[in-house]
Amino acid sequence: xxxxxxxxxxxxxxxxxxxxxxxxxxxxxxxxxxxxxxxxxxxxxxxxxxxxxxxxxxxxxxxxxxxxxxxxxxxxxxxxxxxxxxxxxxxxxxxxxxxxxxxxxxxxxxxxxxxxxxxxxxxxxxxxxxxxxxxxxxxxxxxxxxxxxxxxxxxxxxxxxxxxxxxxxxxxxxxxxxxxxxxxxxxxxxxxxxxxxxxxxxxxxxxxxxxxxxxxxxxxxxxxxxxxxxxxxxxxxxxxxxxxxxxxxxxxxxxxxxxxxxxxxxxxxxxxxxxxxxxxxxxxxxxxxxxxxxxxxxxxxxxxxxxxxxxxxxxxxxxxxxxxxxxxxxxxxxxxxxxxxx
Amino acid sequence: xxxxxxxxxxxxxxxxxxxxxxxxxxxxxxxxxxxxxxxxxxxxxxxxxxxxxxxxxxxxxxxxxxxxxxxxxxxxxxxxxxxxxxxxxxxxxxxxxxxxxxxxxxxxxxxxxxxxxxxxxxxxxxxxxxxxxxxxxxxxxxxxxxxxxxxxxxxxxxxxxxxxxxxxxxxxxxxxxxxxxxxxxxxxxxxxxxxxxxxxxxxxxxxxxxxxxxxxxxxxxxxxxxxxxxxxxxxxxxxxxxxxxxxxxxxxxxxxxxxxxxxxxxxxxxxxxxxxxxxxxxxxxxxxxxxxxxxxxxxxxxxxxxxxxxxxxxxxxxxxxxxxxxxxxxxxxxxxxxxxxx
Numbered sequence: 146x147x148x149x150x151x152x153x154x155x156x157x158x159x160x161x162x163x164x165x166x167x168x169x170x171x172x173x174x175x176x177x178x179x180x181x182x183x184x185x186x187x188x189x190x191x192x193x194x195x196x197x198x199x200x201x202x203x204x205x206x207x208x209x210x211x212x213x214x215x216x217x218x219x220x221x222x223x224x225x226x227x228x229x230x231x232x233x234x235x236x237x238x239x240x241x242x243x244x245x246x247x248x249x250x251x252x253x254x255x256x257x258x259x260x261x262x263x264x265x266x267x268x269x270x271x272x273x274x275x276x277x278x279x280x281x282x283x284x285x286x287x288x289x290x291x292x293x294x295x296x297x298x299x300x301x302x303x304x305x306x307x308x309x310x311x312x313x314x315x316x317x318x319x320x321x322x323x324x325x326x327x328x329x330x331x332x333x334x335x336x337x338x339x340x341x342x343x344x345x346x347x348x349x350x351x352x353x354x355x356x357x358x359x360x361x362x363x364x365x366x367x368x369x370x371x372x373x374x375x376x377x378x379x380x381x382x383x384x385x386x387x388x389x390x391x392x393x394x395x396x397x398x399x400x401x402x403x404x405x406x407x408x409x410x411x412x413x414x415x416x417x418x419x420x421x422x423x424x425x426x427x428x429x430x431x432x433x434x435x436x437x438x439x440x441x442x443x444x445x446x447x448x449x450x451x452x453x454x455x456x457x458x459x460x461x462x463x464x465x466x467x468x469x470x471x472x473x474x475x476x477x478x479x480x481x482x483x484x485x486x487x
Numbered sequence: 488x489x490x491x492x493x494x495x496x497x498x499x500x501x502x503x504x505x506x507x508x509x510x511x512x513x514x515x516x517x518x519x520x521x522x523x524x525x526x527x528x529x530x531x532x533x534x535x536x537x538x539x540x541x542x543x544x545x546x547x548x549x550x551x552x553x554x555x556x557x558x559x560x561x562x563x564x565x566x567x568x569x570x571x572x573x574x575x576x577x578x579x580x581x582x583x584x585x586x587x588x589x590x591x592x593x594x595x596x597x598x599x600x601x602x603x604x605x606x607x608x609x610x611x612x613x614x615x616x617x618x619x620x621x622x623x624x625x626x627x628x629x630x631x632x633x634x635x636x637x638x639x640x641x642x643x644x645x646x647x648x649x650x651x652x653x654x655x656x657x658x659x660x661x662x663x664x665x666x667x668x669x670x671x672x673x674x675x676x677x678x679x680x681x682x683x684x685x686x687x688x689x690x691x692x693x694x695x696x697x698x699x700x701x702x703x704x705x706x707x708x709x710x711x712x713x714x715x716x717x718x719x720x721x722x723x724x725x726x727x728x729x730x731x732x733x734x735x736x737x738x739x740x741x742x743x744x745x746x747x748x749x750x751x752x753x754x755x756x757x758x759x760x761x762x763x764x765x766x767x768x769x770x771x772x773x774x775x776x777x778x779x780x781x782x783x784x785x786x787x788x789x790x791x792x793x794x795x796x797x798x799x800x801x802x803x804x805x806x807x808x809x810x811x812x813x814x815x816x817x818x819x820x821x822x823x824x825x826x827x828x829x
Contacts, residue, residue: 204759214731214759376755389556390771395758408750413718415766416737417546417556422764424757429732 148177153253154464156218159208163403163472166465169206170224178255180233188259189235193250194487196228197279198458198467198480199313200374203402214426223251224464227284229267229275230256231487237261245269247278252461254484271447280479281453282443285313288396288427290442291434293321296394296423297370301326304366306383309374310347311338311454313479314396318372319347320451330365332358332379334474341477345452353379362386375400377407384411384420393422403472454478490519495595496806498560501550505745505814508807511548512566520597522575530601531577535592536829538570539621540800540809540822541655542716545744556768565593566806569626571609571617572598573829579603587611589620594803596826613789622821623795624785627655630738630769632784633776635663638736638765639712643668646708648725651716652689653680653796655821656738660714661689662793672707674700674721676816683819687794695721704728717742719749726753726762735764745814796820 157171164170183190201215202224209217218224228250232240239261240246248264250256258264267278280286299305305322309315310331322329323346331347333339334354342350349365351358359382362368367388373380376398383393400407415422431438445451456478458467463482470476499513506512525532543557544566551559560566570592574582581603582588590606592598600606609620622628641647647664651657652673664671665688673689675681676696684692691707693700701724704710709730715722718740725735742749757764773780787793798820800809805824812818 214761376758380754398755398758401755406752406755408752409754410748410750412722412751412754413740413743413748415764416718416740417768418766419556419768419771420764420766422757422762422766424760424762424764426759426761429761 146179146181148179150174151176151178151253151255152461153223153251154461155252156206156220156222156224158220160206164203164206164465164468166469170465170468172462172465176253180255183257185234185236185257186259187236188257189237189240189261190233190255190257191230191246191250192233192255193253193484194229194231194245195276195279195484196250196252196461196464196482197226197284198464198471198482199226199284200397200399200402200471202226202468203472223253225249225251227279229278240266245275247283252464254461269443271443273443273446276455276457276481276483277443277446277453279481280313280455281317281446281451284427285479286317286442287431287434287438289314289317289321290438291427291430292394292396292423292425293318294434295430296392296425297322297325298392299325299327299370302328303369304328304330304388305370305372306330306332306362306366306368307347307372308332308379309397309399309474310342310350311477312374315372315374316341316345316454317451319345322370323347327370328365330361330368332361335477337477341454358382359385367391370394372396373398377401381407381409381411384409384414387414387418387420389418391418391420393420395422395424399472399474456480458482460484488521488523490521492516493518493520493595493597494803495565495593496803497594498548498562498564498566500562502548506545506548506807506810508811512807512810514804514807518595522597525599527576527578527599528601529578530599531579531582531603532575532597532599533572533588533592534575534597535595535826536571536573536587537618537621537826538592538594538803538806538824539568539626540806540813540824541568541626542739542741542744542813544568544810545814565595567591567593569621571620582608587617589625594806596803611785613785615785615788618797618799618823618825619785619788619795621823622655622797623659623788623793626769627821628659628784629773629776629780631656631659631663632780633769633772634736634738634765634767635660636776637772638734638767639664639667640734641667641669641712644670645711646670646672646730647712647714648672648674648704648708648710649689649714650674650695650721651739651741651816652684652692653819654716657714657716658683658687658796659793661687664712665689669712670707672703672710674703677819679819683796700724701727709733712736714738715740719743723749723751723753726751726756729756729760729762731760733760733762735762737764737766741814741816798822800824802826
């Protein structure tokens with residue numbers, strides 16, 4: 146068989162503000178690959194089915210000399226993120242053709258991988274669509290599940306405030322908090338998102354662009370648990386309206402990813418209110434909860450006891466726009482690029 | 488016997504910046520008390536031996552309508568704080584004349600108390616001076632001991648940065664950190680304090696008024712444990728130079744007690760570095776450690792394995808100046824007012 150196109154999205158340059166499709170990331174259809182004959186050298190050839198688009202990716206678009214909890218993208222190389230692939234050919238005895246794998250994948254249609262230990266084999270006992278394994282049954286789901294279990298110390302009747310509550314992580318946190326019997330206050334940036342948060346059970350919902358967070362919290366708080374996806378001014382308001390002994394789960398601070406830092410004025414409340422603030426990266430707590438997660442979550446998704454919304458982009462060509470949308474919050478639901486159906 | 492003077496320091500008005508002796512607090516020698524005949528109504532008459540002067544007292548000098556973790560001082564009433572007293576007469580069978588008690592006492596020479604449960608009877612098995620029981624063997628000691636045990640998760644070879652390291656709490660934390668095998672970086676606001684921190688074992692010491700904290704931390708960090716007594720700009724520098732998984736023990740933020748809040752710019756590091764920030768009030772964690780504290784600490788003080796510096800004020804008249812000195816950091820060592828020798 147003749148070589149086929151192996152399209153990819155490469156990281157082209159470090160952005161200063163929002164990433165710009167076609168400039169920060171560039172779609173490239175020039176590479177080809179001979180699927181039958183490309184040498185594997187003991188590795189395995191995979192076909193990318195889906196890749197995830199997540200807020201944290203902005204942090205990887207930095208100069209490689211700046212250290213952080215996750216490696217910088219390499220200029221001139223494909224972007225990468227969590228994805229699902231299927232093995233086409235394998236010279237590694239641990240894997241065979243037809244195996245579906247979850248792990249960090251380059252943004253290209255086909256790739257040769259060498260390290261089976263970098264991936265998890267997906268059993269998919271509930272026949273979920275593969276894309277769910279980068280969403281509610283993947284990294285965002287694990288983020289919500291593990292950190293809620295580890296840090297929320299949720300007690301029935303307490304109040305939780307969840308930001309970006311219509312997002313991939315936030316929408317699951319809302320549902321976990323309701324299952325634990327909490328009053329849930331949730332914010333998002335569009336009326337459509339606000340309606341969705343109500344639909345999945347949040348008690349008090351509002352559009353932070355049209356309603357002042359501090360006013361809602363003054364009325365509906367104080368808050369015992371704060372799930373932070375946004376940071377900045379919202380975090381400052383949460384500090385002002387925290388209950389004594391509040392737990393702040395610092396999952397994300399997207400308001401600061403593409404802009405200068407917002408000055409936080411209410412940090413003294415950490416002391417006077419005995420607030421515990423937990424910064425975390427999901428991979429640090431996953432090992433403790435991985436087994437429980439895969440036992441519990443796919444089943445709840447299959448039975449619709451857990452609801453999850455997705456926004457699909459067809460093909461890697463649209464990955465750049467999808468990345469920008471997630472940074473701006475104009476997406477609706479977990480952003481996934483479906484590269485191939487099977 | 489004729490009535491005697493019962494001098495006191497009253498809280499006269501809510502300050503806006505630093506408290507002003509003679510205005511914020513006023514020394515009053517007009518009350519008298521008849522020690523032999525004053526009716527006890529089932530209570531007990533105590534003579535105040537020492538009262539402690541602590542940074543946190545500034546937080547109690549507020550309008551009573553503002554809620555916080557500790558009650559506001561009442562205008563027109565004596566100030567109060569931890570102290571040691573001796574029982575002169577008692578109509579309560581739980582206590583007898585000569586008992587020495589530790590607990591919250593009014594800033595007056597004599598008082599009639601009604602609740603024995605508000606006090607702890609001091610055994611003083613090591614014959615320490617009574618004033619030590621408001622210092623290293625009292626609230627500041629308990630603060631250092633309990634929070635270090637609860638939050639530091641200290642591992643040998645790690646680096647700790649301790650602010651106000653010559654103070655009542657900080658100087659003990661330095662010694663606890665060294666006992667646990669950490670590298671200790673410590674700051675204070677005078678060369679005399681810096682010399683004392685070196686004396687008690689800190690590895691890297693500096694005067695934050697003449698040396699930039701961020702420069703020291705850039706060179707000597709990153710820091711695994713940050714003991715915060717000051718907040719503000721120093722806290723922001725600690726965030727910038729924190730190691731991954733750092734623990735921030737938020738004991739105090741004195742830089743903000745008498746001034747407007749300092750804008751914190753580096754809070755995103757809480758997330759990217761997986762920092763855990765622990766706000767606490769000592770009384771919340773004391774029950775877990777009280778017994779271990781009284782077993783361990785008085786003995787270490789008696790044997791000089793733990794070193795502790797005090798600044799004594801003789802008589803309640805000087806309490807106002809002592810309070811201001813602690814807020815400004817011009818005191819040297821734990822500030823104690825010795826009201827009576829026995």
